[in-house]
Amino acid sequence: xxxxxxxxxxxxxxxxxxxxxxxxxxxxxxxxxxxxxxxxxxxxxxxxxxxxxxxxxxxxxxxxxxxxxxxxxxxxxxxxxxxxxxxxxxxxxxxxxxxxx
Amino acid sequence: xxxxxxxxxxxxxxxxxxxxxxxxxxxxxxxxxxxxxxxxxxxxxxxxxxxxxxxxxxxxxxxxxxxxxxxxxxxxxxxxxxxxxxxxxxxxxxxxxxxxxxxxxxxxxxxxxxxxxxxxxxxxxxxxxxxxxxxxxxxxxxxxxxxxxxxxxxxxxxxxxxxxxxxxxxxxxxxxxxxxxxxxxxxxxxxxxxxxxxxxxxxxxxxxxxxxxxxxxxxxxxxxxxxxxxxxxxxxxxxxxxxxxxxxxxxxxxxxxxxxxxxxxxxxxxxxxxxxxxxxxxxxxxxxxxxxxxxxxxxxxxxxxxxxxxxxxxxxxxxxxxxxxxxxxxxxxxxxxxxxxxxxxxxxxxxxxxxxxxxxxxxxxxxxxxxxxxxxxxxxxxxxxxxxxxxxxxxxxxxxxxxxxxxxxxxxxxxxxxxxxxxxxxxxxxxxxxxxxxxxxxxxxxxxxxxxxxxxxxxxxxxxxxxxxxxxxxxxxxxxxxxxxxxxxxxxxxxxxxxxxxxx
Numbered sequence: 176x177x178x179x180x181x182x183x184x185x186x187x188x189x190x191x192x193x194x195x196x197x198x199x200x201x202x203x204x205x206x207x208x209x210x211x212x213x214x215x216x217x218x219x220x221x222x223x224x225x226x227x228x229x230x231x232x233x234x235x236x237x238x239x240x241x242x243x244x245x246x247x248x249x250x251x252x253x254x255x256x257x258x259x260x261x262x263x264x265x266x267x268x269x270x271x272x273x274x275x276x
Numbered sequence: 277x278x279x280x281x282x283x284x285x286x287x288x289x290x291x292x293x294x295x296x297x298x299x300x301x302x303x304x305x306x307x308x309x310x311x312x313x314x315x316x317x318x319x320x321x322x323x324x325x326x327x328x329x330x331x332x333x334x335x336x337x338x339x340x341x342x343x344x345x346x347x348x349x350x351x352x353x354x355x356x357x358x359x360x361x362x363x364x365x366x367x368x369x370x371x372x373x374x375x376x377x378x379x380x381x382x383x384x385x386x387x388x389x390x391x392x393x394x395x396x397x398x399x400x401x402x403x404x405x406x407x408x409x410x411x412x413x414x415x416x417x418x419x420x421x422x423x424x425x426x427x428x429x430x431x432x433x434x435x436x437x438x439x440x441x442x443x444x445x446x447x448x449x450x451x452x453x454x455x456x457x458x459x460x461x462x463x464x465x466x467x468x469x470x471x472x473x474x475x476x477x478x479x480x481x482x483x484x485x486x487x488x489x490x491x492x493x494x495x496x497x498x499x500x501x502x503x504x505x506x507x508x509x510x511x512x513x514x515x516x517x518x519x520x521x522x523x524x525x526x527x528x529x530x531x532x533x534x535x536x537x538x539x540x541x542x543x544x545x546x547x548x549x550x551x552x553x554x555x556x557x558x559x560x561x562x563x564x565x566x567x568x569x570x571x572x573x574x575x576x577x578x579x580x581x582x583x584x585x586x587x588x589x590x591x592x593x594x595x596x597x598x599x600x601x602x603x604x605x606x607x608x609x610x611x612x613x614x615x616x617x618x619x620x621x622x623x624x625x626x627x628x629x630x631x632x633x634x635x636x637x638x639x640x641x642x643x644x645x646x647x648x649x650x651x652x653x654x655x656x657x658x659x660x661x662x663x664x665x666x667x668x669x670x671x672x673x674x675x676x677x678x679x680x681x682x683x684x685x686x687x688x689x690x691x692x693x694x695x696x697x698x699x700x701x702x703x704x705x706x707x708x709x710x711x712x713x714x715x716x717x718x719x720x721x722x723x724x725x726x727x728x729x730x731x732x733x734x735x736x737x738x739x740x741x742x743x744x745x746x747x748x749x750x751x752x753x754x755x756x757x758x759x760x761x762x763x764x765x766x767x768x769x770x771x772x773x774x775x776x777x778x779x780x
Contacts, residue, residue: 191454198447214450218457225461233466237408244415251422255439262430271436274515
């Protein structure tokens with residue numbers, strides 16, 4: 176039994192929107208960050224589904240690159256979060272307001 | 277059948293400028309281990325040598341065009357011209373950083389490695405011919421910048437700047453990937469010329485494929501719009517620019533824009549120029565959107581800049597406004613027949629903006645104190661008395677940002693407005709001229725502060741030797757482009773962005 180392509184794309188769209196809302200609504204830096212990862216993985220799901228539809232390899236290739244880049248981003252992002260936690264004892268992004276104007 | 281490509285198929289010769297810089301960064305990371313802690317300027321000089329090598333290779337191959345890495349990488353005069361802009365930006369960025377890092381006590385060799393990697397990302401972006409490469413270049417450009425923005429840690433402002441840049445940059449990156457996935461879903465390929473070949477059929481067929489293509493293009497525009505900071509994706513810019521160390525701000529205000537616009541122009545002009553929804557329409561369907569974005573960016577950037585009291589924040593809003601002028605050229609590129617002229621206008625504008633903006637940030641850096649304070653507009657009061665040469669050069673930079681004749685900024689604006697008029701975007705050109713007039717208000721305020729207000733005058737302790745050199749180069753470039761514009765236009769006249777050149 177095979178699942179239609181539309182189902183995959185609908186699922187990926189839902190995941191993407193959930194991720195985007197998470198970034199906008201969540202205040203904890205780590206949760207914001209997880210939401211970004213959710214968005215990237217929604218894109219990965221869409222890429223793999225389309226890749227199967229077209230029978231090409233580009234989508235799979237793209238997914239590998241996205242995963243690699245996401246890993247690099249995690250490394251930098253967590254380092255930033257640790258640095259901020261050390262100086263502020265908090266990772267609430269609403270408390271980041273040194274600069275206004 | 278799938279064939280294993282040979283080395284000759286990869287066409288490595290064309291990629292040498294970008295590859296040499298990326299390799300140079302890796303080698304530098306290794307060499308930096310052997311540089312003693314108190315002599316990190318050696319790393320900076322090695323970085324500049326790497327940039328110089330890449331620059332020479334770029335000039336040597338300026339007129340060669342073709343594709344490499346099996347059609348995913350395109351080298352042409354567009355690449356060559358943008359690489360010149362990116363490499364000069366990186367070079368001046370290193371010069372500005374040398375003494376600043378020492379003053380701020382954040383001198384670490386990795387800084388220069390990150391700067392080279394980011395510049396390499398920008399160069400890959402200028403020659404990307406495939407959505408996958410655009411994405412990798414975008415992230416290679418951004419991730420080092422997140423770290424560089426935080427380089428002043430544990431300074432709270434710098435950490436906040438890096439964090440905001442990181443969250444919004446990653447958010448934008450996710451939008452770009454999703455957009456690219458939808459475009460791939462609609463066309464079945466990530467190669468820009470192949471997308472071009474598929475687009476007409478998809479528009480004719482309509483239906484869900486067209487929907488995917490439209491959504492994908494929109495999401496790609498959101499992703500790249502964040503990078504180049506156009507309204508409504510500009511909110512991060514002032515905070516990030518203010519909090520980041522000043523040489524980093526100077527580097528990213530020019531470099532990230534050059535990279536982002538390179539990607540936008542490549543995708544929009546090479547892959548989607550015939551994106552026409554109705555018969556008889558001569559402009560690409562995305563032109564209307566770009567028109568609106570450009571107009572909103574021009575108005576908001578220029579008006580909010582008036583209210584700023586911190587010069588780094590003011591230059592941040594000014595950079596948003598300048599992104600609007602470049603966006604105007606991108607919008608003009610949507611009209612059939614004007615694409616190449618508008619592309620050249622955008623490139624010339626970027627070059628003029630590069631010299632002027634790096635110079636202005638150089639002077640802001642010169643009056644800044646060791647702890648990063650005193651970057652207010654009021655700190656310029658009396659500068660004409662204490663440092664007449666710096667004040668005179670700052671005057672030229674401010675006039676160039678306004679777009680007064682005999683400066684590079686005027687040349688850039690002239691070509692951008694001309695391409696907008698040729699594309700039939702008369703209202704947009706009028707908005708451009710009017711907002712330029714508004715912009716004079718906040719640029720001239722700095723000149724008034726320097727010359728007409730009585731005050732002590734800042735000693736400009738940051739104007740050390742290398743910072744001065746960088747400012748002189750920027751000053752010379754601004755004036756040369758203004759007085760002898762043909763030096764730059766001769767180079768840009770060879771730039772042609774057309775899909776025929778890159779078909780595999």
